[in-house]
Amino acid sequence: MQVTARVEPVELDRLSVEEFRARFRAWLERHYPPEWRRPIVLRLRGEQEKKWLRLLYDHGWRLPAWPREHGGLGLSLEKQLAYHEELARFGAARFLDSGGTMLGPILIRFGTPDQQERYLPGILRGETLWCQGYSEPNAGSDLANLKTTAVRDGDHYVVNGSKIWTTMAMDASHMFLLARTAQAPRKQEGISFFLMEMNSPGVTVRPIENLAGESEFGQVFLDEVRIPAENRVGGEGEGWTIAKALLGVERIFIGSPGLSRDAYAVFREVADRLELHGGGFEELNARLFCDLNDLVALYEMISSAAIAGTAESHDFSLMKLAASELFQRITEATLRIADEHAGVYGPVGLGRAPLELHKIAMLARAATIYSGTSEVQRDIIARALLGKAG
Amino acid sequence: MWREEDDLQSMLRESVDRYAAAHATLACFRRSQKSGEGFDPGKWREMAALGWTGMFLSEAAGGTALGLDPALALAAAAGRHLIREPFVASAVIAATVLDGAQAPAARDLARALAAGEAIVVLVDQEEVGAIEPAAPLARIEPAGPRNVLNGRKLFVPAWTPDARLLVTARLDGAPAIVAVGADTAGIAAETHRMTDGTICAHLAFNGVELGRDQIILTGQEAADAVELAIARGRLALAAQLEGAAHRLLALTCDYLGQREQFGAPLAHFQAVRHALVARHLEIELAGASWRSAAAALRDGLSTETKIRISAAKARASDAALGMARSAVHFHGAFGFTEEADIGLYLNAVLRWASWLGNPDLLRQHALALAELEERATCR
Numbered sequence: 001m002q003v004t005a006r007v008e009p010v011e012l013d014r015l016s017v018e019e020f021r022a023r024f025r026a027w028l029e030r031h032y033p034p035e036w037r038r039p040i041v042l043r044l045r046g047e048q049e050k051k052w053l054r055l056l057y058d059h060g061w062r063l064p065a066w067p068r069e070h071g072g073l074g075l076s077l078e079k080q081l082a083y084h085e086e087l088a089r090f091g092a093a094r095f096l097d098s099g100g101t102m103l104g105p106i107l108i109r110f111g112t113p114d115q116q117e118r119y120l121p122g123i124l125r126g127e128t129l130w131c132q133g134y135s136e137p138n139a140g141s142d143l144a145n146l147k148t149t150a151v152r153d154g155d156h157y158v159v160n161g162s163k164i165w166t167t168m169a170m171d172a173s174h175m176f177l178l179a180r181t182a183q184a185p186r187k188q189e190g191i192s193f194f195l196m197e198m199n200s201p202g203v204t205v206r207p208i209e210n211l212a213g214e215s216e217f218g219q220v221f222l223d224e225v226r227i228p229a230e231n232r233v234g235g236e237g238e239g240w241t242i243a244k245a246l247l248g249v250e251r252i253f254i255g256s257p258g259l260s261r262d263a264y265a266v267f268r269e270v271a272d273r274l275e276l277h278g279g280g281f282e283e284l285n286a287r288l289f290c291d292l293n294d295l296v297a298l299y300e301m302i303s304s305a306a307i308a309g310t311a312e313s314h315d316f317s318l319m320k321l322a323a324s325e326l327f328q329r330i331t332e333a334t335l336r337i338a339d340e341h342a343g344v345y346g347p348v349g350l351g352r353a354p355l356e357l358h359k360i361a362m363l364a365r366a367a368t369i370y371s372g373t374s375e376v377q378r379d380i381i382a383r384a385l386l387g388k389a390g
Numbered sequence: 391m392w393r394e395e396d397d398l399q400s401m402l403r404e405s406v407d408r409y410a411a412a413h414a415t416l417a418c419f420r421r422s423q424k425s426g427e428g429f430d431p432g433k434w435r436e437m438a439a440l441g442w443t444g445m446f447l448s449e450a451a452g453g454t455a456l457g458l459d460p461a462l463a464l465a466a467a468a469g470r471h472l473i474r475e476p477f478v479a480s481a482v483i484a485a486t487v488l489d490g491a492q493a494p495a496a497r498d499l500a501r502a503l504a505a506g507e508a509i510v511v512l513v514d515q516e517e518v519g520a521i522e523p524a525a526p527l528a529r530i531e532p533a534g535p536r537n538v539l540n541g542r543k544l545f546v547p548a549w550t551p552d553a554r555l556l557v558t559a560r561l562d563g564a565p566a567i568v569a570v571g572a573d574t575a576g577i578a579a580e581t582h583r584m585t586d587g588t589i590c591a592h593l594a595f596n597g598v599e600l601g602r603d604q605i606i607l608t609g610q611e612a613a614d615a616v617e618l619a620i621a622r623g624r625l626a627l628a629a630q631l632e633g634a635a636h637r638l639l640a641l642t643c644d645y646l647g648q649r650e651q652f653g654a655p656l657a658h659f660q661a662v663r664h665a666l667v668a669r670h671l672e673i674e675l676a677g678a679s680w681r682s683a684a685a686a687l688r689d690g691l692s693t694e695t696k697i698r699i700s701a702a703k704a705r706a707s708d709a710a711l712g713m714a715r716s717a718v719h720f721h722g723a724f725g726f727t728e729e730a731d732i733g734l735y736l737n738a739v740l741r742w743a744s745w746l747g748n749p750d751l752l753r754q755h756a757l758a759l760a761e762l763e764e765r766a767t768c769r
Contacts, residue, residue: 297682305392
């Protein structure tokens with residue numbers, strides 16, 4: 001692999017946001033594998049994801065948000081936003097990178113120097129892939145209700161229970177998870193945060209096929225799994241606080257209008273191929289066009305507030321709610337205008353390159369469920385408007 | 391809070407708040423709606439003294455030349471307090487036309503507007519549901535030694551019998567704008583009381599005699615001035631609608647926190663909470679949309695700017711109408727009474743939402759402009 005083009009982070013500091021944008025875009029044009037340029041439908045996983053993370057690392061584009069002393073780019077939020085926006089505009093495939101976006105910031109903030117030294121380099125170089133072990137069969141939106149237990153036994157914790165809807169469970173080498181170390185009066189207490197190798201004895205993964213026909217997530221059974229005590233992050237009972245600490249400004253990326261923008265491009269493509277115009281179609285099209293215009297405007301406003309440090313937590317909830325629901329609405333409208341093609345399983349030709357209408361529509365169904373359902377987001381926003389509910 | 395405000399904007403907001411408190415603007419609104427009396431010239435002069443009527447007028451004309459952002463902050467505050475004096479119609483739209491004209495007649499009118507001595511309005515619309523200013527059918531024609539104006543105009547806003555009119559008309563096949571007094575012979579007005587307590591007039595011009603000096607703009611300059619005036623007007627209405635919607639949201643939240651049923655404040659019920667979040671989201675989108683359009687307008691009235699302005703006015707209209715309907719609903723039977731202030735807001739936003747393009751038309755306008763632009767860049 002060619003390493004000569006590596007950018008030094010300090011060099012990026014000298015660029016204006018626009019120059020930075022142009023530089024990253026030029027790099028994508030030159031180095032991004034063309035076969036991955038499939039927005040919405042493709043999410044890199046396993047070896048593909050590792051290859052992509054490594055490519056970013058080798059060229060000095062890995063982890064815009066991590067501080068430099070830990071090997072990240074340490075970019076301003078403004079440049080981080082530009083970075084993500086360029087990826088989306090370029091049409092790059094999605095990638096989860098739980099290690100880089102979720103665990104890394106937690107270890108940097110709450111991990112011991114030893115934990116940082118052991119895990120951060122592998123994440124940086126794309127050598128280890130992490131999955132997030134939070135949800136359980138009876139703890140989804142009500143995450144604090146989790147029942148997986150971790151009982152101290154000498155230098156280890158013995159973990160029993162099950163995690164579910166674990167994205168990339170089959171591809172991950174490691175999992176970060178929440179487990180109960182004590183029964184406490186408040187369910188948020190007594191939860192601790194652990195790091196676990198997926199090949200530990202007692203770990204079984206059952207893939208679950210999703211509506212889009214992919215086995216991206218699964219259920220993970222934990223049966224007498226021994227986790228070394230040094231793999232606990234933070235103190236006993238601090239797990240909830242640690243997991244929640246990450247739900248700050250980084251939540252803005254979940255509310256990005258990228259998926260809606262890509263979905264609208266597909267809507268327009270279908271309309272062009274079917275030569276739709278006038279009447280009801282025009283009205284629908286005009287509405288979606290303006291919805292997207294306004295969503296982008298709100299994202300820009302909240303992003304600049306986040307850069308200025310004035311955005312509030314419920315602003316990010318609002319953005320996630322708005323972005324996920326518009327993404328769905330656009331995919332629904334696409335099926336509506338597609339007539340019989342809406343019932344086609346698999347890619348639809350319509351005389352030109354295939355469009356994956358069915359897959360996009362199915363993938364969109366998840367958007368109002370993951371990262372806090374629409375109802376949970378509405379509860380958060382309502383608290384800001386009306387105070388607590390009773 | 392993502393909405394930002396600079397010192398000037400917050401100063402203006404506070405000044406509007408003080409004005410509204412001193413003049414009991416909601417009570418005035420209610421009274422005028424019943425009496426159909428239109429607005430009060432005394433108050434217009436007071437607003438002028440506060441600098442509000444001259445924000446788009448040069449200092450030479452006695453204006454403050456504060457420009458777009460302060461004017462939009464003021465419009466939002468006016469919406470919050472239902473100030474029905476013709477800020478948008480006169481201080482934004484007509485002032486924009488006057489500011490683009492060099493003719494002495496225009497300068498005199500600008501001075502009178504800045505001083506609050508005149509209500510000046512643009513008289514442009516000839517068809518209902520017009521979005522882009524069309525080539526006017528009204529004509530300036532020679533009649534003996536003088537010119538005369540003939541034509542019909544619809545929904546002329548902020549009508550008073552002594553208003554100063556800036557009428558668009560064709561002169562030698564090109565657009566022109568003439569300044570005439572509403573009391574000039576040959577002008578017949580059919581007036582309509584609007585839901586925001588103002589009066590609109592349909593006007594017929596029959597052989598209205600004009601002096602040469604009354605023609606204040608001609609040709610492309612006239613067309614450009616009208617286009618910019620309408621664009622600013624739409625944006626100011628969007629801000630005003632957001633202001634009203636915001637106030638309605640606050641009033642409704644307060645009420646839901648106080649009113650108890652089934653042993654708990656209504657604000658505790660999830661069905662109510664989530665319905666209110668939907669309204670809140672629309673208002674936030676409206677607020678972001680017009681601010682983004684305003685930012686674009688600072689760089690000029692490009693097609694992209696027009697797209698954003700139309701989208702913003704459409705969103706603000708729907709957000710305000712939706713919020714107003716929900717506000718009435720969430721106030722229960724009390725919301726259905728004349729006594730409740732929210733009904734005043736519902737009435738006001740009905741007018742503002744339908745003026746200068748209803749939401750459906752504006753959305754289609756935005757899309758049509760975008761498609762034109764796309765085709766232009768593909769070529």
